[in-house]
Amino acid sequence: MPERYDPDEAVAPTGAGGVMDLATSEGETLEKLPGGPKGTGPAELDPSAPSGERARSLWSDAWRDLRRNPIFIVSGLVILFLVVISIWPSLIASGNPLQCDLAKAQEGSQPGYPFGFNGQGCDVYTRTVYGARTSVTVGVCATLGVALIGSVFGGLAGFFGGASDAILSRVTDIFFGIPVVLGGLVLLSVVTSSTVWPVIGFMVLLGWPQLSRIARGSVITAKQNDYVQAARALGASNSRILLRHITPNAVAPVIVVATIALGTYISLEATLSFLGVGLKPPTVSWGIDISSASPYIRNAPHMLLWPAGALAITVLAFIMLGDAVRDALDPKLR
Amino acid sequence: MSENVTLPKQQGTSDGATDRGEPLLTVEGLTKHFPIYGGFPFKRQVGAVKAVDGIDLSVHAGESLGLVGESGCGKSTTGRLITRLMEPTGGKITYAGQDITRAGRKQLAPVRSEIQMIFQDPYSSLNPRQTVGTIIKSPMEVNGINPAGGREKRVQELLETVGLNPEHYNRFPHEFSGGQRQRIGVARALALQPKLIVADEPVSALDVSIQAQVVNLLQKVQDELGIAFLFIAHDLAIVRHFSHRVAVMYLGKVVEVADRDSLYNRPRHPYTHALLSAVPEADVDAAKKERIRLSGDVPSPIMPPSGCRFRTRCWKAQDKCATEEPPLVQISGNREGHLTACHFPEEPTTERAEDVILDPALAALEEGKNGSDD
Numbered sequence: 119m120p121e122r123y124d125p126d127e128a129v130a131p132t133g134a135g136g137v138m139d140l141a142t143s144e145g146e147t148l149e150k151l152p153g154g155p156k157g158t159g160p161a162e163l164d165p166s167a168p169s170g171e172r173a174r175s176l177w178s179d180a181w182r183d184l185r186r187n188p189i190f191i192v193s194g195l196v197i198l199f200l201v202v203i204s205i206w207p208s209l210i211a212s213g214n215p216l217q218c219d220l221a222k223a224q225e226g227s228q229p230g231y232p233f234g235f236n237g238q239g240c241d242v243y244t245r246t247v248y249g250a251r252t253s254v255t256v257g258v259c260a261t262l263g264v265a266l267i268g269s270v271f272g273g274l275a276g277f278f279g280g281a282s283d284a285i286l287s288r289v290t291d292i293f294f295g296i297p298v299v300l301g302g303l304v305l306l307s308v309v310t311s312s313t314v315w316p317v318i319g320f321m322v323l324l325g326w327p328q329l330s331r332i333a334r335g336s337v338i339t340a341k342q343n344d345y346v347q348a349a350r351a352l353g354a355s356n357s358r359i360l361l362r363h364i365t366p367n368a369v370a371p372v373i374v375v376a377t378i379a380l381g382t383y384i385s386l387e388a389t390l391s392f393l394g395v396g397l398k399p400p401t402v403s404w405g406i407d408i409s410s411a412s413p414y415i416r417n418a419p420h421m422l423l424w425p426a427g428a429l430a431i432t433v434l435a436f437i438m439l440g441d442a443v444r445d446a447l448d449p450k451l452r
Numbered sequence: 453m454s455e456n457v458t459l460p461k462q463q464g465t466s467d468g469a470t471d472r473g474e475p476l477l478t479v480e481g482l483t484k485h486f487p488i489y490g491g492f493p494f495k496r497q498v499g500a501v502k503a504v505d506g507i508d509l510s511v512h513a514g515e516s517l518g519l520v521g522e523s524g525c526g527k528s529t530t531g532r533l534i535t536r537l538m539e540p541t542g543g544k545i546t547y548a549g550q551d552i553t554r555a556g557r558k559q560l561a562p563v564r565s566e567i568q569m570i571f572q573d574p575y576s577s578l579n580p581r582q583t584v585g586t587i588i589k590s591p592m593e594v595n596g597i598n599p600a601g602g603r604e605k606r607v608q609e610l611l612e613t614v615g616l617n618p619e620h621y622n623r624f625p626h627e628f629s630g631g632q633r634q635r636i637g638v639a640r641a642l643a644l645q646p647k648l649i650v651a652d653e654p655v656s657a658l659d660v661s662i663q664a665q666v667v668n669l670l671q672k673v674q675d676e677l678g679i680a681f682l683f684i685a686h687d688l689a690i691v692r693h694f695s696h697r698v699a700v701m702y703l704g705k706v707v708e709v710a711d712r713d714s715l716y717n718r719p720r721h722p723y724t725h726a727l728l729s730a731v732p733e734a735d736v737d738a739a740k741k742e743r744i745r746l747s748g749d750v751p752s753p754i755m756p757p758s759g760c761r762f763r764t765r766c767w768k769a770q771d772k773c774a775t776e777e778p779p780l781v782q783i784s785g786n787r788e789g790h791l792t793a794c795h796f797p798e799e800p801t802t803e804r805a806e807d808v809i810l811d812p813a814l815a816a817l818e819e820g821k822n823g824s825d826d
Contacts, residue, residue, distance in 0.1 A: 174622045176581045344577035345587075348640065351535050352594045353557065353564035362590075366581040449580060449624040 176366055180446035187446070193438035200432055204251040211247040215240060215402045224418040233424045237410060242424050245402055249425060252403035253384050254432065256314050256321070260383040261436075263322035265376040268329025273368065275330070276337030277360060283334070290327035298324055299389065306395035317396050321383050332375050336368040343367070370444045377440025381433030388429075404429045474549065475510035476680050477534065477567075477648055482507050482543035484529050488754065502753050503529040505704035506543065508780065509682075511648060516674055516681035518695030518712075520688060520727070524750060526704040527684045528572075531652045534682065535569045536560060547648075565595045568641035570670075572653040574633035578625040584611070584636055585621030591643040610639040614669060631662035638669060648680045655690060663687075667694055688731050692716055697789075700724050703761040704753055706780060710790035718800035720783060720792040723762045760795065768796045 184190045203210060218240035226234045233242035275286040301324055309316040340346070341364055349359050388405025390396030392412075397403050404425040411421035445451045485500035504526040511517045519527050532538045534545060536552065545553045547563055555563070568591075571577035578587055588607045592599065599606040608618035614635040616628075625633055634654065641649050654670065655663040667690055674681055674694075685691050691698055692712060699709040700723065708721040719725050726744040746765045751757050757764050763773035772795050780793040785800055 174583050174624075175586070343579075344571040344573055345579040347532075347537050348569065348571060348577055348637075349590065349594075351537055351564065351567075351569045352591045352644075353561050354590070354594045355557070358594065362582070363579050367579065447581070450626045 176447065176449070179449065180443070183446040184442060187442050189438050190442035190446075193435040193442065196431060196435035197439060200250055200254050200435070203247055204254045207248045207251060211244045213241050213244040215245045215248040216400065217241075224414065224421065226418075226420060234418075234420045236407065236421045237414060237418075242407075242421060245407055246404070246424050246428050248402040249404040249407060250428065250432075252314055252397065252401055253387065253405065253429065256318055256387045256403070256405075257380045257384040257432070257436070259314075259318045260321035260325065261376050261380040263318065264325035264329050264379065264383075265372060267322060268326040269333040269369075269372050271326070272330030272333030273337045273360070273364070276334035277341060277356075277364060279338075286330065286334070290330055293324060293327040296324060298386065299393065302390050302395055303393060306390060312398045312401060314397060314401070317387055317390060320390075321386060325379065325383070328379070329372060329375060332371050333368065336371045337364055340364045340367040366447065370447060373440050373444045373447075377436045380436045381429075384429055384433065476513045476515075476548060477509075477511040477682075478544075478546040479507060479509040479530075479534065480544045480546070482509075482530065482533055482545065483541045484526075484533055484538060485541045499754050502704050502756060504533065504540075505753075505756070507701070507704070507706045509699060509706065509709070511680050511682055513647065513680055514674075514678040515697065516683055516695045518691035518698040519682060519684045519701060520686060520691050520698060521701035522686060522727075522750060524753070525701045526753075527686075527701055528652050530701070531569070531650045531682060531684050535567055535650050537569075561595070565591070565597075565644040566647045568644065568646040568649050570634075570637050570641050570649060570651040570654045573657050574630050574637055575625075575657075577637050578633055580625055583622050583624055584616075584628075587625070587636060588621070588639050588643055591640060595644060597644065606643070607639075610642055613642065613673070614639045615665075629662075630658050631665055634658060634662075634666050635669065638666075638673065642673065642677070642679075645677070646679060648682065650682045650684070652684045653686070654683075656685065656687065663690065670694065688716075688727060700727065703750060703756055705761055705793065707762065707794070708790075708792045709780070710787070710792075714787045714790045718787065718790070720786060720790070720797035720800055721762075721794045722766050722768055722796075722798055725798050760793070768798075770796065 218238045219235075220239045222235045223237055223239040224235060225239075228234065231241050231243060233246060236242050236245065271286055275283040302320060305320055305323075306316060343363075346359055346363050349363055354362075384405065387396055387403065388408045391403065391406045392409030397406055399406060407425040408422060408429070411418070411425070415422050482504055483502075483506050484504040485502050487497045488499040488501065489495045490498040507526075507530065509517065509519075509530075519530065521527050529538065533540050536545075536555070540553055543553065544551060547567065550563065552560060552563055578584075582590075585604070585607050588610055589603050591597075592603050592606065597603075604621070607621050611618040611621060616632060616635055616639070620628075625636065628636065634657075637654075651670065655666050658666060670681070670683075671694060673679060681694070683691060683694050695712055697709065697711045698715045699706050700715070700721065701707070702723050708715065708719065708724045710718075715724065716728065719728055722744075726746050729744040744767075748765060751761070751764055757774070759775050759777050760766070760769070760773040763769040766773070776795070778793045778795045780791045782788070782790060783792050783794070783797055785797075786792060
């Protein structure tokens, strides 16, 4: 017997085994429900079943599920920590990331300077802590922008189809044709602002077509289900169908891709900074530090490893969070 | 046999569609063509799949009309046209005297609550991310209906009606088996107290042992609540069990329509004969039934045969069948309300002296077998 009752497997009638199937799958699911009434088939109603159970909904169930999920708790705490040090870096780093002493360039760990010094003699620990703000801002804002624009455009194109879909698909094709690095060199070299926003804007501009394709595909899959037809047969409006039926069923792939892309955006910021079109040096970011440390990886690996480690932990935390949220939004996986 | 003109009143109150006044639902010349695009460099319409090609049906209040036919004959499309999930290409759909063929969403709103649908696949017809309570409640929400005692109470009543534990309203669909899920679909269809339910193969995705339960539930619902059904199925035995009248479809056309007993005992259209002869017989003692084996496949609905659409597979086809399309009329020898579209109808009986085998290969096999027996 499979661990879970798999609806896809059970679509085809399986001859006389069906009665057994019904009984066992019922018993199985009931066992998995703590506090649920036992052995309540259609024929035998259990009058002792607990009544007044709290109303369940997708989101309340998901939240209850997440609170008990260790992966969610760990990744959530890591992200919370990152957000706190992004806002108040001085909480854990007393130094100044821009105060450097060339005499100490590339030196290793010392008392008071646990991560050592970088090529300019700046404290790697302080710079890693201060770099969190830029990197987290770039990663989170670019991901949010891409996810929002991509899923709105892609979702609407997938839902309505026809001309809007054709136009959107061609537009995304055009954007896919732009090489990221070349596009960055051309577009960002004309920008004089030294803030993170042009970089974020560039990432959103080039990143949304990917998400819109995924959103479009999963919306098309979701809208072919009979429950969408059933809602339509009831006279439900398009907005109700989109909000109640399509979005909850199409959001999972978008969450997964978006959380994975978050790490890519943080490293893309590093690439652009390395090429000199991203953030300019007075700004402190992991990307800048990684790119400036990479030529010295053999003689002073600590300069690279600390900011790169921070980046890896951040990306991992977001991916784990995305995974946990996706699983929590699928009642079948609970 | 043709003298029984006023006979068909055998089913008591709920039969005899002909003398019950205005039908609840009338379909006239209903057509659905799916365009096929092709050509280079500019795509244009090069043809159309004539899924439904001019059918006439009527369903009276409280009556159940079975719609049978083999796969791809347009049964499901008909159901979706009537529930207006698809836009008809032509024809007219009248519900309770109101033309709903082209009605918009606002105009349809009052009709939507009276025509409900039960879907074939109990797995894809329920949103996996909504609880059963939410699913059954949504028809009331969409149509702004607040039953006495609250929607929650009504949901629990409905769950009880369809034989599920009312305490289960907080569960998700995957926690139920196929048969139970189909019951949830029935409860959703009943939520608005509809007058007509279009059941699109409601049991064909279910296990044989569960089919009977769901059919009995639907029959109970129909008897107790007096809901009219358009029961689409390809299982002739279930249709016979469930329907007051039966319409047989072939390649987008209705070829025969009659009340149940007349259709099953006195079929006239050769296709109906072929369908009925294909029903497996469980009774081993029964006299060996005639067999009609149709050769080949259903012709393409893109270019259906001229004249009578069944002529390419019909053993009685003559020249007239290719040139003239037989009208769906009450031919002589038929009972009242029994309409057949055939130029050369069969005898009104299911008894047959010998097998009709239209497939030469099958015939050869059969002959070889008989030969070796001797």
